[in-house]
Amino acid sequence: MTCIFCEIVRGNAPAFKVHEDDHTLTFMDIFPVSRGHALIIPKDHFENLFEANEESLARIVTRSLALAKAIRRVIAPDGLGVYQLNGAAAGQTVFHYHMHLIPRFKGGRLDLHSRVRGKDADLEAVSREIAAALEAG
Numbered sequence: 001m002t003c004i005f006c007e008i009v010r011g012n013a014p015a016f017k018v019h020e021d022d023h024t025l026t027f028m029d030i031f032p033v034s035r036g037h038a039l040i041i042p043k044d045h046f047e048n049l050f051e052a053n054e055e056s057l058a059r060i061v062t063r064s065l066a067l068a069k070a071i072r073r074v075i076a077p078d079g080l081g082v083y084q085l086n087g088a089a090a091g092q093t094v095f096h097y098h099m100h101l102i103p104r105f106k107g108g109r110l111d112l113h114s115r116v117r118g119k120d121a122d123l124e125a126v127s128r129e130i131a132a133a134l135e136a137g
């Protein structure tokens, strides 16, 4: 069975990348529930929290701090949701561990997934803006 996130890590599937290091990859969710909806994944495949190791989790949480600040700078949301789903019953749809960072606005719906694919041009633009904000620190 092919894992779409492993294919992205290997460069065999496209993604709007925001950041990459030896152990983690950050890219835009192509079904964003709001502008700036990003995902952080470990490069090593494990399905969910139950299969994770502490070192991988620590790296992802550390990335989430920098990413959260970059998203806040670019999007200026009222809030930022950080979500991580384990198992189909919890709403997990891709079975490679991932952390969602979702800009939220007062009065907005709290959806975790969208059925509407983002437009490539929009995803590309926001990925560049967030990447630039990350670079700027």
Ligand SMILES: [Zn+2]
Residues within 6 Å of the ligand: 003, 004, 005, 006, 007, 044, 045, 046, 095, 096
């Ligand atoms: Zn995978």
